[in-house]
Amino acid sequence: MTAEPPDQEPDYRFTLANERTFLAWIRTALGLLAAGVAVRQFVPPFAVPGATTVLALACIILAAIVAASSFPRWRRAQQAMRTGAALPHSPMVAVLAAGVLFMALLAAVLVLLG
Template identity: 85%
Template sequence: MTAPPPDHEPDYRFTLANERTFLAWIRTALGLLAAGIAVRQFVPPFTVTGATSVLALACITLAATVAATSFPRWRRAQQAMRAGAPLPTSPMVAVLAAGVLMLAVLAAVLVIVG
């Protein structure tokens, strides 16, 4: 059995790039949160009862999911860089893409229905 590689400080450029990626995830979460609040406060009610609240809660739920997973993702990438290991993959890329797609489809259906 081989010993794990020693912990070493990665090139600061990679650390800063990892931090910028983390901050991009946080900005995305803040944008989704703002969208959810804006939908609830400023979008006139649709003909489907409660649809505005559902759309707003979907935005806010996706925002919370992105925010909750952004720090662990940053930490795993930082640990991998320190260990000289491959960067871990994250299912959040697919979750975010699918979530935004579902929000867009839901919004489009609500606009078409009225």
């Protein structure tokens, strides 16, 4: 059986950088949530029935995914720094990029349809 590496306090600069990254993910989630509410409340209906609701829900669902994954990501990075392990990879960068791309394409199609 292998022993776990000792838990060490990381350099405070790395801890603060990790915290700033966490807060950036939370700001992104809040921005997506605000966008979803704004789309639903202020965007006039598109030619496709229910399209405004779909676009708003896409923003809100992506906001929930980003918010729900931000704390576990922060915790994994913090633990890796404490044990001297490699920083974990997160699929959230790809998920966020794909989600925003999907919403942009959907909005473009809806605008083009009139």
